[in-house]
Amino acid sequence: MKKRVVIIGGGAAGVFSAIQLRERLDCDVTIYERTSELLKKVKISGGGRCNVTHHYLSQAQFSKNYPRGQKILKQNFNKFSAADMWLWLETRGVKLKTEADGRVFPLSNDSQTIIDCFLRELDRFNIKVVFGSELQKIAKRDQEFILTINQKECIADYAIIATGGAQKERELSMFTSIGIQTISPVPSLFTFKIKEPSLTELMGLSLKNVMIKIIGKDYKEIGDVLITHWGLSGPAILKLSAWAAFELHKAAYNFQIAVQWMGEMTEEQIRQELDMIIKNNGLAKVVNRKIEKFPKRFWDYVLYKAEIELEKKWIDLSKKNVNKLVQVLFHSVYDIQGKTTFKEEFVTAGGINTQDIDSNTMMSKKLSNLYFIGEVTNIDGITGGFNFQNTWTSATVCAMDIAEKAKKCF
Ligand SMILES: Cc1cc2nc3c(=O)[nH]c(=O)nc-3n(C[C@H](O)[C@H](O)[C@H](O)COP(=O)(O)OP(=O)(O)OC[C@H]3O[C@@H](n4cnc5c(N)ncnc54)[C@H](O)[C@@H]3O)c2cc1C
Incomplete structure (x- = not known):
């Protein structure tokens, strides 16, 4: 039976993790998004141009642009860096340019170019997206996750949480209730x-x-x-x-x-x-x-x-x-x-405490096969494309780990 992977959140991190996973593993992936739209922030990012990443620097230098999460990213840029994201997009037909200050944008100056690329990939891999679906609760029974989405239970072998920066502490309570440490969110930028x-x-x-x-x-x-x-x-x-x-x-x-x-x-x-x-x-x-x-x-x-x-x-x-x-x-x-x-423009500092996350895989240290990626974690960068790079890197690292584990099961 194919492994069932549920992704909560259809933002940059959720969508990219789905694609990266399907590139590596034939599995059953579903994205649950509470609104009626995917990639909303990508659309409005960078004044509508999407500052998709930053000019590639060494891993150590690049990670210095993250007030929180520096250590995790420094190590994970080894697996997927800004240079890798550049290559990933260009090999899928998205031409990019670097501006004088190091910010990278699509040559079209239009964030829709990035969105269209992702949507084509979602389509190519037949990734299911269910809109108007809000995660309310998460629990683990034996090896399976039971996710309560719109009051209905949904079963998964792996769960990826990509719900973005929490505006209020109570948005994180469904994670604290299962023993995951969180840090009260505050605005940054x-x-x-x-x-x-x-x-x-x-x-x-x-x-x-x-x-x-x-x-x-x-x-x-x-x-x-x-x-x-x-x-x-x-x-x-x-x-x-x-x-x-x-x-x-x-x-x-x-x-x-x-x-x-x-x-x-x-x-x-x-x-x-x-x-x-x-x-x-x-x-x-x-x-x-x-x-x-x-x-x-x-x-x-x-x-x-x-x-x-x-x-x-x-x-x-x-x-x-x-x-x-x-x-x-x-x-x-x-x-x-x-x-x-x-x-x-703002990002959230705070969220899932990175002490509770395995830095090699983005998996929870408390519950195996539960992953936290993107801005929901206490990782954030300064302006310049660094926040999106966190989503691309964490999404890839988590996809790599799930693919590797799932393959070992066969
Ligand atoms: C106006 C603006 C411009 C920006 N411009 C840039 C830029 O140019 N470059 C850059 O690097 N960064 C930029 N950023 C920051 C960047 O957009 C974020 O860091 C990035 O989008 C985070 O991605 P994410 O997938 O983790 O979260 P999000 O993009 O916030 O996606 C989370 C998704 O999860 C959904 N969701 C939340 N809770 C639930 C739930 N319980 N159940 C189901 N779904 C749920 C949300 O509806 C949302 O679609 C900008 C931010 C803003 C606000």
Whole structure:
């Protein structure tokens, strides 16, 4: 008799695990999806373009982009990496491209290309999909799983849970009730709210190479920052939110950041740069001779924060003026009062505790033949295609294990 595999969740992880499994094993696979649609997040991902993975780096380097789950992924990229996903898609007719920042997209710039590829594969392998089906309970009897889906019992030899990030802790209760450890879910990848009109009126300005530190915590990021009408966004902020997701949640999103607008420059180097301007352009008005990397509007803001009159000449700046300017450039402190999501994009930190998962196979350590893959686990990455790569890798690793085990049974 063919092995019966039930997959719960028709997102990236669930669909990809079904395909990867059928490529390796002739078995009876059914995906149960609670909504009426497959791959909903793939469709809207990357602004509708689907940032499907990230440019291949070494396993060690790639895994550094995961605030949670680094160790598991580092070891599993051996089995299925970003380079493997690239090859997998291209051999199925999906042309890809890498953008300057390393993000990989379909050449079509349309997430539907990825979805169509997956749907063709589901079709090719005759994988059943049952919509409007919600898993409510899971139990094991002897070697079989009894899954309660829409109040009806369904029997399986293997169960793959790919239900995505839980919004509320109670969504995980069906797993805790069978002894699986979970971690309360909290959002990751969000932007910072700052109530300072003089800053937020600069909305739309993007600054390169800015260093942000969370005061009192050991987190800092360097990168591009975008000023928005609610505060700060951009890659450096999103990365920081991911690394500090649990601590910031604990602080109810009220905390302080210190911004070094000159990036990695030391205070000494900033002073030297200002001294050079005074020496070479001393007769120029401060408003007219700005620090090159800043847009004009931002320079006006810096001078306002440093309480320097715009018409003053560089040579006429007092020691106090220069000190204040250095302080603004090197250590501007902002109160963060809340968070917002970036273009509706977010992932969930928390979920199934990875301590309860065998890192080689993604199988539960408590119940054999029960697997957890994708965002339902406490594994998440920063922006840039890393979250999808977690789904491709975990789905493949679990499919490999089921195929290997099932073959041994014959
Ligand atoms: C707007 C947005 C844009 C994004 N863009 C990118 C991007 O470009 N690149 C990137 O790498 N990451 C991106 N992400 C993150 C990425 O989409 C997720 O990490 C990824 O989709 C997780 O896949 P998953 O299959 O684990 O979960 P999901 O995609 O969330 O799929 C889970 C599925 O399970 C179903 N389900 C849940 N509970 C049950 C149940 N009890 N019974 C039956 N079915 C159930 C859900 O309906 C859903 O279809 C984005 C996220 C968002 C929100």
